[in-house]
Amino acid sequence: MILSRLARRPLLLAAGLVLALALPWMIYPPVALDMACWALFAAALDLLLGFTGLLSFGHAAFWGGSAYAAALIAVHSGLPFPVAALGGAVFAAVLALPIGYLSVRLRGIYFAMVTLAFAQMVYFVVNQWRDLTGGENGLQGVPRELFGLDLSDSFVFYYAALPLLLAGFVAVWRVVRSPFGRVLVSIRDNPARAQALGYPVERYKLLAFVLSAALSGLAGGLFALGHGFASLESVYWTTSGQAVMMVVLGGIGTLWGGVIGAGLVVELNDYLVTVGFDGIGIVTGTIFVIIVLVFRRGIWGTARDLLAARTGRRRPGEPGSGDTQDGAPARTPGVGTPV
Amino acid sequence: MDGPVLRAQGLAKEFRGFRAVDGVDLDVADGSVHALVGPNGAGKTTLFNLLTGFLKPSAGRILLGGRDLTGSRPEQVARLGVARSFQITSLFPQMTPREHLELALAGGTGLTWRFWRSHRLLDRFGDRAMELLDQVGLAGHAGTPAGTLAYGHKRALELALALALDPRVLLLDEPTAGMGAEDVERTVELVRKVRAGRTVVMVEHNMSVVSSLADRVTVLQSGRVLVEGPYAEIRHDPRVISAYLGDADAGH
Numbered sequence: 310m311i312l313s314r315l316a317r318r319p320l321l322l323a324a325g326l327v328l329a330l331a332l333p334w335m336i337y338p339p340v341a342l343d344m345a346c347w348a349l350f351a352a353a354l355d356l357l358l359g360f361t362g363l364l365s366f367g368h369a370a371f372w373g374g375s376a377y378a379a380a381l382i383a384v385h386s387g388l389p390f391p392v393a394a395l396g397g398a399v400f401a402a403v404l405a406l407p408i409g410y411l412s413v414r415l416r417g418i419y420f421a422m423v424t425l426a427f428a429q430m431v432y433f434v435v436n437q438w439r440d441l442t443g444g445e446n447g448l449q450g451v452p453r454e455l456f457g458l459d460l461s462d463s464f465v466f467y468y469a470a471l472p473l474l475l476a477g478f479v480a481v482w483r484v485v486r487s488p489f490g491r492v493l494v495s496i497r498d499n500p501a502r503a504q505a506l507g508y509p510v511e512r513y514k515l516l517a518f519v520l521s522a523a524l525s526g527l528a529g530g531l532f533a534l535g536h537g538f539a540s541l542e543s544v545y546w547t548t549s550g551q552a553v554m555m556v557v558l559g560g561i562g563t564l565w566g567g568v569i570g571a572g573l574v575v576e577l578n579d580y581l582v583t584v585g586f587d588g589i590g591i592v593t594g595t596i597f598v599i600i601v602l603v604f605r606r607g608i609w610g611t612a613r614d615l616l617a618a619r620t621g622r623r624r625p626g627e628p629g630s631g632d633t634q635d636g637a638p639a640r641t642p643g644v645g646t647p648v
Numbered sequence: 649m650d651g652p653v654l655r656a657q658g659l660a661k662e663f664r665g666f667r668a669v670d671g672v673d674l675d676v677a678d679g680s681v682h683a684l685v686g687p688n689g690a691g692k693t694t695l696f697n698l699l700t701g702f703l704k705p706s707a708g709r710i711l712l713g714g715r716d717l718t719g720s721r722p723e724q725v726a727r728l729g730v731a732r733s734f735q736i737t738s739l740f741p742q743m744t745p746r747e748h749l750e751l752a753l754a755g756g757t758g759l760t761w762r763f764w765r766s767h768r769l770l771d772r773f774g775d776r777a778m779e780l781l782d783q784v785g786l787a788g789h790a791g792t793p794a795g796t797l798a799y800g801h802k803r804a805l806e807l808a809l810a811l812a813l814d815p816r817v818l819l820l821d822e823p824t825a826g827m828g829a830e831d832v833e834r835t836v837e838l839v840r841k842v843r844a845g846r847t848v849v850m851v852e853h854n855m856s857v858v859s860s861l862a863d864r865v866t867v868l869q870s871g872r873v874l875v876e877g878p879y880a881e882i883r884h885d886p887r888v889i890s891a892y893l894g895d896a897d898a899g900h
């Protein structure tokens with residue numbers, strides 16, 4: 310089990326990296342950039358949903374808030390785009406601090422509703438503050454350059470942004486597999502017990518919220534810079550909903566599931582737009598319902614379970630941790646055990 | 649046994665007009681094993697939740713040493729040296745016992761805020777974790793997800809978790825609940841072993857456990873203290889017999 314895991318992980322990572330590098334050759338480059346940004350957004354959201362047990366329905370505030378912040382930085386200061394993107398991420402983190410502080414003490418649907426409400430407030434402000442944000446026209450003509458190099462070609466921008474996006478993925482992975490991540494999982498599974506062990510649960514949730522927002526902001530900022538404009542839609546609640554949908558499709562608490570979900574949803578949206586189909590919501594909604602009904606752990610989660618069941622059967626009674634008399638894998642694969 | 653280490657004064661908790669705990673005074677002597685007994689609904693678990701900060705009292709005060717604990721949050725109470733176990737086994741199903749204990753031992757070190765480090769940082773608590781697991785007889789199951797452990801093992805892990813905090817006061821909520829005779833005996837032995845240097849407060853229904861462990865017993869009924877004293881004394885108290893022990897002894 311452990312050996313096969315070790316053998317599998319670099320292979321998967323290498324495959325992912327190759328795919329990330331080859332993506333703009335395979336599909337329309339702006340769509341490739343969409344996928345990569347949404348993938349990071351979904352992974353960052355999964356940090357909260359899958360590993361802390363908080364369903365945020367207001368992450369558009371951070372994705373979109375950072376989109377505007379990054380665009381404004383680029384427009385008004387002319388700083389290189391990575392600085393603008395990181396500035397957007399910092400803005401998202403700062404924005405997340407009061408929102409998180411006021412909402413992490415709520416649970417379940419109440420947390421979702423309050424984060425949604427805050428995100429709608431952000432949407433309202435962005436919509437009303439026309440002088441700064443351009444209102445419903447969005448913020449257009451955002452420059453993309455790096456040391457005099459023009460990156461307005463999406464193909465080029467994709468490769469310029471990829472290191473930042475990959476760093477974002479590494480950050481999510483690091484947080485999940487850190488001592489802090491261990492506490493998050495314990496809070497997700499049993500908050501009262503975590504408290505009894507001396508952990509201030511709400512402060513841990515708040516830091517998780519801020520980290521998730523910052524990484525969502527990094528993705529949103531790069532998205533806006535890459536397209537050359539920040540749109541009002543990026544702070545609208547449908548953006549939050551789409552990110553949640555991607556995570557659920559791919560598998561909550563799987564980390565990489567959100568990446569798959571993002572790829573799928575973006576590709577599907579693009580296809581439906583290209584063929585001129587109007588009812589995108591109906592199609593994505595139907596697929597969403599089917600996948601949730603058939604694969605309850607999402608695409609990645611289901612695939613991993615199948616794989617674990619097979620390796621478990623092929624190598625019964627593998628000496629390892631714990632009592633595996635019945636040949637079951639020592640660690641039940643499930644939420645919170647990223648491959 | 650000096651003065652009281654844990655003290656409740658006029659402690660009360662009201663739930664929508666119902667007083668689950670109604671003006672309880674409790675003095676737990678330093679180094680003693682103090683049992684809380686009483687029929688179901690007497691307010692024992694509510695009292696526990698008040699003492700550990702999981703519930704805020706409607707009235708009254710809680711003192712640890714000279715320090716006022718009233719209104720403290722559960723994690724603060726835990727940090728100040730009052731650890732509890734739960735009546736209904738309360739664990740992290742996907743984590744192994746070893747991971748549980750590493751987490752318990754790491755609390756308060758600040759290491760768990762380091763989101764930029766590998767979780768292998770917690771390996772430094774591995775030795776102490778294994779020691780504790782060994783102490784409660786779980787060393788052989790250190791790597792099994794807690795969700796799949798047998799009931800007795802889960803209870804043992806409960807106890808190990810509370811011990812990992814190295815508390816001054818250990819609050820055990822029905823440590824032998826649902827156990828077979830053999831496990832009960834082991835648990836009694838274990839409590840006897842770990843009480844050295846600490847104070848133990850336990851809610852317990854099993855009177856033979858109470859008689860063999862407790863220095864003092866407080867009998868609760870309807871949220872009030874009915875009587876308090878050494879086991880040998882209170883077991884003959886007619887009020888106690890009619891309220892509780894009468895029923896329990898009838899079964900023996």
